[in-house]
Amino acid sequence: MVLDLDACIESLFQRQLLAESVIKEICEKTKELLMTESNVVHIKAPVTVVGDIHGQFYDLLEIFKIGGYCPDTNYLFLGDYVDRGLYSVETISILTCLKLRYPERVQLVRGNHESRAVTSTYGFYTECMKKYGTSDVWHYFTDLFDYLTLSVVIDNMIFCVHGGLSPSIHTIDQIKVIDRFKEIPHEGPMADLVWSDPDPGREEFAVSPRGAGYTFGSMVVEKFLHENRMDHILRAHQLCMEGFQVLFDDQLSTVWSAPNYCYRCGNLASILEIGVEGERHFNVFEAAPENERPTPAEAQRALFSNGVPAGLFSNGGSNGAGVGGGGPNGSNGAMTFAGGANGSNGGIDATQDAIHYFL
Numbered sequence: 437m438v439l440d441l442d443a444c445i446e447s448l449f450q451r452q453l454l455a456e457s458v459i460k461e462i463c464e465k466t467k468e469l470l471m472t473e474s475n476v477v478h479i480k481a482p483v484t485v486v487g488d489i490h491g492q493f494y495d496l497l498e499i500f501k502i503g504g505y506c507p508d509t510n511y512l513f514l515g516d517y518v519d520r521g522l523y524s525v526e527t528i529s530i531l532t533c534l535k536l537r538y539p540e541r542v543q544l545v546r547g548n549h550e551s552r553a554v555t556s557t558y559g560f561y562t563e564c565m566k567k568y569g570t571s572d573v574w575h576y577f578t579d580l581f582d583y584l585t586l587s588v589v590i591d592n593m594i595f596c597v598h599g600g601l602s603p604s605i606h607t608i609d610q611i612k613v614i615d616r617f618k619e620i621p622h623e624g625p626m627a628d629l630v631w632s633d634p635d636p637g638r639e640e641f642a643v644s645p646r647g648a649g650y651t652f653g654s655m656v657v658e659k660f661l662h663e664n665r666m667d668h669i670l671r672a673h674q675l676c677m678e679g680f681q682v683l684f685d686d687q688l689s690t691v692w693s694a695p696n697y698c699y700r701c702g703n704l705a706s707i708l709e710i711g712v713e714g715e716r717h718f719n720v721f722e723a724a725p726e727n728e729r730p731t732p733a734e735a736q737r738a739l740f741s742n743g744v745p746a747g748l749f750s751n752g753g754s755n756g757a758g759v760g761g762g763g764p765n766g767s768n769g770a771m772t773f774a775g776g777a778n779g780s781n782g783g784i785d786a787t788q789d790a791i792h793y794f795l
């Protein structure tokens with residue numbers, strides 16, 4: 437059987453899951469493609485950059501509506517495609533198909549959730565089991581995650597990564613020599629790239645409250661950009677109530693693309709449109725309209741069904757709060773997100789991952 441990627445993409449847009457055998461073939465082919473990519477992929481603007489999606493498939497559909505469809509719009513996705521939301525399978529399925537179909541126009545960077553350890557705890561594993569009845573699909577995708585690139589550079593000026601910088605990385609060339617084809621380690625440069633966060637209250641590196649990666653301050657950003665002759669760092673990884681945040685005198689941006697995160701945070705989201713001259717425009721959006729989502733009851737049926745039924749995701753009905761917390765310690769009030777009042781991260785709640793929750 438010849439793989440018809442356009443048909444796969446079309447059925448995913450119609451809210452229908454792909455057959456397990458098709459996912460297997462797509463993952464195999466995509467691995468072969470990703471194997472040829474450097475740890476630092478160089479691309480050119482114009483490109484639209486997308487931050488964390490976390491299984492919020494209906495919001496991803498909204499992103500294509502707002503930002504344009506492939507291949508008319510070039511996309512750079514900054515990781516954290518799965519976990520937390522109800523539709524990790526649909527989300528990673530469509531992104532993988534688009535990457536395979538339009539390899540030069542779609543870039544997928546690895547996030548800290550593109551990992552066996554994290555997806556075992558935060559939802560993707562359970563969702564695969566419920567939607568397919570076996571863990572095979574989870575194995576196909578998590579094996580694929582080992583091949584995702586770690587960073588992208590736009591027009592030699594903008595360094596893009598999921599989390600942030602590492603005390604053991606000073607130059608782009610040091611990223612290029614990392615052996616990335618493996619599970620994300622608990623520490624070291626590869627872990628730091630997917631786990632670290634900027635801290636506007638500091639100048640240097642410090643221990644991260646997440647228990648993995650580091651926080652890094654203004655001097656670190658300044659030095660990295662100067663050393664590598666770039667002018668901006670672009671990353672995702674932290675919830676921003678306004679959908680984005682710009683720090684360090686416009687030298688670093690966070691883009692966050694999961695509106696109303698975990699179906700309860702009430703935050704805005706954005707995609708960052710970068711023009712041919714390097715101009716940056718955050719296109720801010722809200723959660724997808726309620727009448728285009730399944731109701732919580734339909735979503736639950738979807739989760740508890742083993743087959744691949746068509747029409748499962750029918751429209752209509754209102755959408756209340758979908759899943760609750762989901763974090764191992766449940767919800768506990770105060771949230772931390774990018775740009776906490778004085779720059780220091782207080783506690784960590786169920787919407788911000790910390791490595792000690794699953795180690």
Ligand SMILES: [Mn+2]
Binds near residue numbers: 488548672674
């Ligand atoms: Mn993340």
